[in-house]
Amino acid sequence: MAATMRKFSRLAATARTASSFSTAATVTTTRRHLILQTASYNSKNIPHSYTPQSHWLSSITTGHNSVISYSTATSAARHVDEKYVPNDVVLYQYQACPFCNKVKAFLEYYDIPYKIVEVNPMNKKEIKWSDYKKVPILKVDGEEMVNSSDIIDKMFQRLHPDSVSVDDETQKWLEWVDNHLVHVLSPNIYRSPSEALESFDYITTHGNFSFMDRVVAKYGGAAAMYFVSKKLKKRHNITDERKALYDAAETWVDALKGRQYLGGSEPNLGDLAVFGVLRPIRDLKSGKDMFENTRIGEWFTRMENQMKPNRGTNLPGA
Numbered sequence: 001m002a003a004t005m006r007k008f009s010r011l012a013a014t015a016r017t018a019s020s021f022s023t024a025a026t027v028t029t030t031r032r033h034l035i036l037q038t039a040s041y042n043s044k045n046i047p048h049s050y051t052p053q054s055h056w057l058s059s060i061t062t063g064h065n066s067v068i069s070y071s072t073a074t075s076a077a078r079h080v081d082e083k084y085v086p087n088d089v090v091l092y093q094y095q096a097c098p099f100c101n102k103v104k105a106f107l108e109y110y111d112i113p114y115k116i117v118e119v120n121p122m123n124k125k126e127i128k129w130s131d132y133k134k135v136p137i138l139k140v141d142g143e144e145m146v147n148s149s150d151i152i153d154k155m156f157q158r159l160h161p162d163s164v165s166v167d168d169e170t171q172k173w174l175e176w177v178d179n180h181l182v183h184v185l186s187p188n189i190y191r192s193p194s195e196a197l198e199s200f201d202y203i204t205t206h207g208n209f210s211f212m213d214r215v216v217a218k219y220g221g222a223a224a225m226y227f228v229s230k231k232l233k234k235r236h237n238i239t240d241e242r243k244a245l246y247d248a249a250e251t252w253v254d255a256l257k258g259r260q261y262l263g264g265s266e267p268n269l270g271d272l273a274v275f276g277v278l279r280p281i282r283d284l285k286s287g288k289d290m291f292e293n294t295r296i297g298e299w300f301t302r303m304e305n306q307m308k309p310n311r312g313t314n315l316p317g318a
């Protein structure tokens, strides 16, 4: 009985995890010291020499307690004032977490080498050492960084030490991602029993679960999240979740105003944030529907091509 209760309370934790796709506290971080990416173009900048070739699925590796190593190419840095290369970067994450994927998009775009520790959402034993109970957590040369927007702010400052403020347009879209776009995701990916199962199949296949936890989480989590997503819809005043997703995608394409990226000819932090949170739904039914029914596909493909390819190999447990 006690064991069953424990299982259910862990399942509830998994459902909470999944629901945080959409319920995470509203974030309105002010990026006080961020730099306009374009402002840092100067003679010190190292030019691009990029070979677009990655597809996001290529970065997915499964396995329990897996640490996946991502190394960088030796080639050019992005347009940064000075090349900042930390020695040891570890991302504690859930593979399907939109906030974690935001951080990953940033690291991959800036060609920062990092390792991944896939956290088991049922016991979170991999992050027991931290007081922060969520992911992403980024450890940079031993320093703990939490909260995706704050992590990106900090890392961006280090890449661009001669900082100026982020421009208002980018700031607006960064807040839109945290306050709107992420909330549209859960009602979509858990929309129907079959989509909820598809999502949990993805979550449990790519996450860090024991065999039994995987089975329990897949079916229990899908059922729980199907119902939770209806509540989330109400909470965020969403009536038609697909329309909300399509509208968000179209809103973003309109925001580009015909530019290749929000950042112009190169992605900026706004592009990376939108791309990061949409990446986990890319191959789910909701993501496929979004690509079929909106104009976002071309920009998304351009962004995929901006990511560094995964050259990593699986390493033994964390």
Ligand SMILES: N[C@@H](CCC(=O)N[C@@H](CS)C(=O)NCC(=O)O)C(=O)O
Residues within 6 Å of the ligand: 013, 016, 017, 018, 020, 021, 024, 025, 027, 094, 097, 098, 099, 100, 121, 133, 134, 135, 136, 146, 147, 148, 149
């Ligand atoms: N505002 C945070 C939200 C982070 C968040 O809610 N993460 C979820 C995973 S998507 C989480 O760890 N939830 C707590 C849990 O799993 O118990 C951020 O941007 O990093």
